[in-house]
Amino acid sequence: MTVYILLFRGVGGATQLPTAPLREALSAAGFENVATYINSGNAIVRTSLSRDKTVAKVAEICREKFGFTKAIHAPTLQEWSELIAKNPFPDAVSVPKFLHAAVLAEEPDEKNVEAIRALAGDGERIAVVGKVAYIHTPGGFGVSRMAEKFDKLIGVENTARNWNSVLKLEELAKKAAA
Template identity: 65%
Template sequence: MTSVWIVLFRGVGGKTQLPVKRLRDALTAGGFEGVATYINSGNAVLRSTLQRPAVSRKIADICSREFGFEKDVHLRSLAEWRELIANNPFPEAVSVPKFLHAAVLADPPEEGRVETLRGYAAAGERIEIVGTVAYLHTPAGFGTSKLAEKFDRGIGVANTARNWNTVIKLEELARQASRGN
């Protein structure tokens, strides 16, 4: 059975680059189908008959060999991504999508860590965990938020975050891939 996977690379940007055209070409040459990328910050969508662990290993091997990239790769199925969207605890925040982020977590965080992070939240900022997704609403801006600044280390588990614009675009690309486009 063929599955559609949303691929989130951690730590892309700044010194670490994954050029999107080369990434698309490398993933396609590696046997993945329907490969699409979205902006130069570590996002891809693809189809494969392989199971999640094999897809993850293969992508990591391709990135190591082709790009010298040795960072975390997070995979979510289209169904899991749709669930991520549906479970958004801050639906009113989608009206300004650059201030709403979803962070895919490798594992559920310890509750004490989430409470500590809440202590950094400025007025109006919020964080909620649903399963292995952290939702952050930073209405004054992610880049100036103390909560956002402390999140990565403070959450205590491997993660990678995307703003809501990217979340919606990746769902659209995954939907297209599921139709064979």
């Protein structure tokens, strides 16, 4: 059995995935130890299905029940724990809302990362480790030009979570694995 952390891209504003109905739908589909975290596109499931089959099944449920058709990323609990361990900015976790981890569909071109880095304001940093971009915006993610342009310039499908969410999702995934 594998625990997957489901990260739904683009939830918020007009695009909603209501947590209680999502939990119910995933449980009814046979996923075990289902949990959701805040109404911004996060769920945890335990299953014997492969990642590809899990994502396909969840995508079908979301499309049919909620009209949701955006990308779904599904790192395993082990991959998520590695994402936390490989954080290149350990000094940034003291204010976790200013550190984000963006799960990338594939490794981005270095020139794209450099284009984003060129927009960094005072104290802002970005580093890509494998298929994760770590973005530190000590003045706030919502006011950062680097953060604002990240999605457009990175050149690969992605979805980001702040460090508070990163840690909470790991906690929920560990409970689902037990």
